[in-house]
Amino acid sequence: MTTLTLIPEALTREAFAPFGELIEASDAVRHFTINAGNTERYHDLARIEPGPDGRVIVSIFRGLPRSLPFRVEMMERHPLASQAFIPMSGLPYLVVVAPAGEPPRGRELRVFLAGGGQGVNYGPGVWHHPLLALDAVCDFVVVDRSGPGPNCDEVVLEVAGVIPALPG
Amino acid sequence: MTTLTLIPEALTREAFAPFGELIEASDAVRHFTINAGNTERYHDLARIEPGPDGRVIVSIFRGLPRSLPFRVEMMERHPLASQAFIPMSGLPYLVVVAPAGEPPRGRELRVFLAGGGQGVNYGPGVWHHPLLALDAVCDFVVVDRSGPGPNCDEVVLEVAGVIPALPG
Numbered sequence: 001m002t003t004l005t006l007i008p009e010a011l012t013r014e015a016f017a018p019f020g021e022l023i024e025a026s027d028a029v030r031h032f033t034i035n036a037g038n039t040e041r042y043h044d045l046a047r048i049e050p051g052p053d054g055r056v057i058v059s060i061f062r063g064l065p066r067s068l069p070f071r072v073e074m075m076e077r078h079p080l081a082s083q084a085f086i087p088m089s090g091l092p093y094l095v096v097v098a099p100a101g102e103p104p105r106g107r108e109l110r111v112f113l114a115g116g117g118q119g120v121n122y123g124p125g126v127w128h129h130p131l132l133a134l135d136a137v138c139d140f141v142v143v144d145r146s147g148p149g150p151n152c153d154e155v156v157l158e159v160a161g162v163i164p165a166l167p168g
Numbered sequence: 169m170t171t172l173t174l175i176p177e178a179l180t181r182e183a184f185a186p187f188g189e190l191i192e193a194s195d196a197v198r199h200f201t202i203n204a205g206n207t208e209r210y211h212d213l214a215r216i217e218p219g220p221d222g223r224v225i226v227s228i229f230r231g232l233p234r235s236l237p238f239r240v241e242m243m244e245r246h247p248l249a250s251q252a253f254i255p256m257s258g259l260p261y262l263v264v265v266a267p268a269g270e271p272p273r274g275r276e277l278r279v280f281l282a283g284g285g286q287g288v289n290y291g292p293g294v295w296h297h298p299l300l301a302l303d304a305v306c307d308f309v310v311v312d313r314s315g316p317g318p319n320c321d322e323v324v325l326e327v328a329g330v331i332p333a334l335p336g
Contacts, residue, residue: 025228025307035231035298042228044314056224058252058289058311060193060210063203084226086309088256088285117256117307121226130203139193139285141254141309143226146212 004106006072006161008094011112011120019097019110019126021046023086023119046121046143051080054147061085061140063093063133072096072111072161075104075127076154081145085131086119088139094132094163100125106159113166127155172274174240174329176262179280179288187265187278187294189214191254191287214289214311219248222315229253229308231261231301240264240279240329243272243295244322249313253299254287256307262300262331268293274327281334295323 009015013022025031025042034041050056075098087093095112098104104127114120119141122128131140145151177183181190193199193210202209218224243266255261263280266272272295282288287309290296299308313319 023226023228023309025230034229038232038234039299040230041310042230044225044227046226048224048226050224056216056218056311057212058191058214058216058254059212060191061202062193062208062210064206066206086226086254086256088254088258090256090258119309131207141191141287142209143224143311 002159004159004161006109006111006163008111008113008163011095011114011118016112016120018099020121020123023084023121024117046084047082048143049082049124050145051124051147054081054145056143057146059142061131061142063131063138063140065133065136068163068165070163072109072129072163074154074156075129076152077125077127078151079125079153080149080151081124082121084119084121084143086141087116088141090116091135091138092116093134093138095120096129098127103155104157106157106161109161111163170327172327172329174277174279174331176279176281176331179263179282179286184280184288186267188289188291191252191289192285214252215250216311217250217292218313219315222249222313224311225314227310229299229310231299231306233301233304236331236333238331240277240297240331242322242324243297244320245293245295246319247293247321248317248319249292250289252287252289252311254309255284256309258284259303259306260284261302261306263288264297266295271323272325274325274329277329279331
């Protein structure tokens with residue numbers, strides 16, 4: 001079976017923009033000082049979309065580490081609402097995405113290596129692979145939706161992707 | 169001036185219940201396995217209340233470390249909405265709260281030592297002290313409200329509290 005090699009890219013605001021928002025304390029976003037100078041607030045970093053009749057919920061996902069090379073054989077999407085992941089562990093992880101719309105077949109996939117201080121918010125309908133922790137069991141804050149109606153589609157890729165071992 | 173000594177308590181679900189919810193991956197909450205066995209989802213851990221005409225936003229607060237003993241001289245509340253803090257640093261921090269309702273004068277205050285895997289969600293109107301990081305600059309995911317109308321009250325305590333140095 002043919003496979004595609006998926007080389008992880010650095011996760012930047014610009015590169016991730018077609019898929020949602022990077023959630024990061026960065027000088028590139030609106031921020032201001034509060035609490036008598038003791039706290040910097042990096043403000044309103046993601047478009048949180050609860051979808052029709054939905055409410056925003058906060059959960060913790062505890063992900064088992066995956067080993068590389070890793071085969072990407074399926075993707076999923078939440079058509080009604082956004083879903084944000086923010087690491088609590090400070091450790092890097094992988095993000096695999098494809099644009100909202102027609103189910104990806106394989107070549108549309110992009111892989112990003114997220115740093116331990118970087119979260120992501122997938123826009124409604126954006127295809128993504130389930131959580132890919134790397135080096136240890138990792139906890140993530142997840143901000144997504146509770147509400148009526150089915151909100152998860154899965155697709156098996158026609159052409160599987162393979163994420164090779166990271167250099168270094 | 170008289171001061172009150174505030175001894176930090178352990179942060180447990182039960183102890184924090186009058187003030188909001190503990191956000192923690194614990195067997196005590198609803199959890200289930202997803203992602204073909206690779207992820208445990210600790211589900212819907214807090215009552216996120218955006219308030220009238222509000223929307224839920226996600227921000228990062230970067231807190232400077234405070235040193236102990238620390239004087240608690242003021243408290244604040246957000247009357248319209250909840251506010252959740254979840255650590256990204258894995259480091260402990262302090263939570264100072266008083267019940268919603270009349271402004272605290274001093275004796276109502278309780279202090280909790282939160283572990284690095286523990287977040288808190290303050291219910292609407294619950295009095296709390298601004299973020300108290302301890303050992304290093306710490307980032308927190310904050311889930312709160314954007315919306316019309318004033319949503320922050322501050323009160324200066326009649327009797328200041330003092331959190332002593334932690335044992336050990």
